[in-house]
Amino acid sequence: MFLNTLKKHQGSSRKSKRVGRGAGSGYGKTAGRGHKGQKSRSGGYHKVGFEGGQMPLQRRLPKVGFVSKLAKQTTEVRLHELSKIKELNVDLDVLKKAKIVSKTIMRAKVIATGTIDKAINLKGINASATAKKKIEKAGGKIEK
Secondary structure: OOHHHOOOOOOOOOOOOOOOOOHHHOOOOOOOOOOOOHHHOOOOOOOOOOEOOEOOHHHHOOOOOOOOOHHHOEEEEEHHHHOOOOOOEEOHHHHHHOOOOOOOOOEEEEEOOOOOOOOOEEEOOEEOHHHHHHHHHOOOEEEO
16 A cells, blocks of 8 residues: 555545535525625634623623642642652652652642551651551651
């Protein structure tokens, strides 16, 4: 098979409409645009959501929701990810070096997903209540 031998399947594309070529073509005079109005004229368009001067729907409805700026800087760390770290004293810098959290993260919270076997001391990292119990049960401590 060669690129110069490829052809379209029969019926896969239609011929383009030739407008404004006389009354006999069916698209003469107004060329299928109807009579008068913005859409009949060249350059006639309106912006998406424009409703002819009426207050558009997206402006009539109230604003909804809230996106926290802190959420972009905060992440969750699972317990089983902490067990992969070789150091015993874990803070945010250690998590960044181990590539568990990205460099842009400013806060982290440990959640109780998975298990932990070794004693780890958390410094400056929050933990959920269940995660605290599991860390303390393994012999670790959590410092603020």
